[in-house]
Amino acid sequence: MRQPRGDHRGILDPARLRRELRFRRHLPAPPLRDLVEHYWLIDWELTAPFTQRVVPHPAVNVVFGQADGGPESAEIAGVGRTLFTVTLTGVGRISGIQFRPGGFRPFLRRAVAELTGRRVPLAEVPEAARAAGLPDHPDAVAGGTPAPAAGSVAPPARCAGTDAERCQALDAFLTAWSPRPDPASAEAMALAAEIRADRSVRRVDDFARRHGVPVRRLQRLFLEHVGVGPKWVIRRYRLQEAIELAATGPPDWSALAADLGYSDQSHLIREFTTVTGVSPAAYARSLH
Structure with missing residues (x-):
C-alpha cells in the first residue's frame, strides 16, 4: 500500500x-x-x-x-x-x-x-x-x-x-x-482484512468453515488479538459500509440490506439507528 x-x-x-x-x-x-x-x-x-x-x-x-x-x-x-x-x-x-x-x-x-x-x-x-x-x-x-x-x-x-x-x-x-513478531497476530490481521473486503462474509460459522478452523478457535483468536469477536467485526464493517454509501447519496436501502447480508431492510434500519442514534433515511437527508 x-x-x-x-x-x-x-x-x-x-x-x-x-x-x-x-x-x-x-x-x-x-x-x-x-x-x-x-x-x-x-x-x-x-x-x-x-x-x-x-x-x-x-x-x-x-x-x-x-x-x-x-x-x-x-x-x-x-x-x-x-x-x-x-x-x-x-x-x-x-x-x-x-x-x-x-x-x-x-x-x-x-x-x-x-x-x-x-x-x-x-x-x-x-x-x-x-x-x-x-x-x-x-x-x-x-x-x-x-x-x-x-x-x-x-x-x-x-x-x-x-x-x-x-x-x-x-x-x-x-x-x-519494539513490537514482537507474532504469527497468530498475522493470522488475525489477514482474517479481519478479508472480512472487511469481502461482502460475502456474513456468518462466523461459514467463515470458519472456509478457513478450516473451529468456530471457538476463531473466536478466541479475535478476542486475543483484535479485542472483539468475529461476529462483531463482520457486523461493524457492514454497517460502516452502509454509512459510507449513505454519504455518497441516498441508496436503495432494501437492496443494500440484502447486499450487505442483513436479513431484511428492517434489520439494517434497527442496527443503523441503534449504533448511530439516527435512522438511515434521516442521516441521508441530513447530508443531502
Missing part, C-alpha cells in the same frame, strides 16, 4: 468534518506498515464548539493530543463498542495511530480484549511509557526496566511541527516500543 486509505468509513458527516478541521492520513515508516493502518492528524482553530461522531473500527488507536497550549496528553483507545462522540473547542492538534485489527497485540503482548471499550493513559502501560519517554504510572503493571523519573527527560512532542516531523516522532515512538 503506497497511499493511506481515502474512505470515510465510520465518520458521520465527513464533509462537515473536513470543513471544520484539517484532517489527513499518512503511512508509517515501511517496517511498521504490517501492523499500522495509518497515522491520522487533526488540527483545528474553532470559533464555536464542534462535535464529531464516529462509529469505531475494530482497531486500537494511540492518541497524542494538545489543546489551547496545554500539555500533551497520550492515551491508548481500545476498540470502541459504542458511538464515539467528541466536542472540540479553541485551538488544538491530535496525532493518532490507528493499528490494523490484530496489529496492536505485538506491542501490548497480552490480550487486546483487556482494552476493549476503555481509554487508558499511556503511562499506565509500562512498555508504552518507556517508548514514549514517560514515567511509569504508579498503578501500571509491574515488570521490566523502570522508566525515567518524572522530569528527568522531556519526552518529545508528537503534536508539534510539520506533518513529516509528527510522523517521524510517531515512527520513533513505535520503533522504540
Whole structure:
C-alpha cells in the first residue's frame, strides 16, 4: 500500500468534518506498515464548539493530543463498542495511530480484549511509557526496566511541527516500543482484512468453515488479538459500509440490506439507528 486509505468509513458527516478541521492520513515508516493502518492528524482553530461522531473500527488507536497550549496528553483507545462522540473547542492538534485489527497485540503482548471499550493513559502501560519517554504510572503493571523519573527527560512532542516531523516522532515512538513478531497476530490481521473486503462474509460459522478452523478457535483468536469477536467485526464493517454509501447519496436501502447480508431492510434500519442514534433515511437527508 503506497497511499493511506481515502474512505470515510465510520465518520458521520465527513464533509462537515473536513470543513471544520484539517484532517489527513499518512503511512508509517515501511517496517511498521504490517501492523499500522495509518497515522491520522487533526488540527483545528474553532470559533464555536464542534462535535464529531464516529462509529469505531475494530482497531486500537494511540492518541497524542494538545489543546489551547496545554500539555500533551497520550492515551491508548481500545476498540470502541459504542458511538464515539467528541466536542472540540479553541485551538488544538491530535496525532493518532490507528493499528490494523490484530496489529496492536505485538506491542501490548497480552490480550487486546483487556482494552476493549476503555481509554487508558499511556503511562499506565509500562512498555508504552518507556517508548514514549514517560514515567511509569504508579498503578501500571509491574515488570521490566523502570522508566525515567518524572522530569528527568522531556519526552518529545508528537503534536508539534510539520506533518513529516509528527510522523517521524510517531515512527520513533513505535520503533522504540519494539513490537514482537507474532504469527497468530498475522493470522488475525489477514482474517479481519478479508472480512472487511469481502461482502460475502456474513456468518462466523461459514467463515470458519472456509478457513478450516473451529468456530471457538476463531473466536478466541479475535478476542486475543483484535479485542472483539468475529461476529462483531463482520457486523461493524457492514454497517460502516452502509454509512459510507449513505454519504455518497441516498441508496436503495432494501437492496443494500440484502447486499450487505442483513436479513431484511428492517434489520439494517434497527442496527443503523441503534449504533448511530439516527435512522438511515434521516442521516441521508441530513447530508443531502
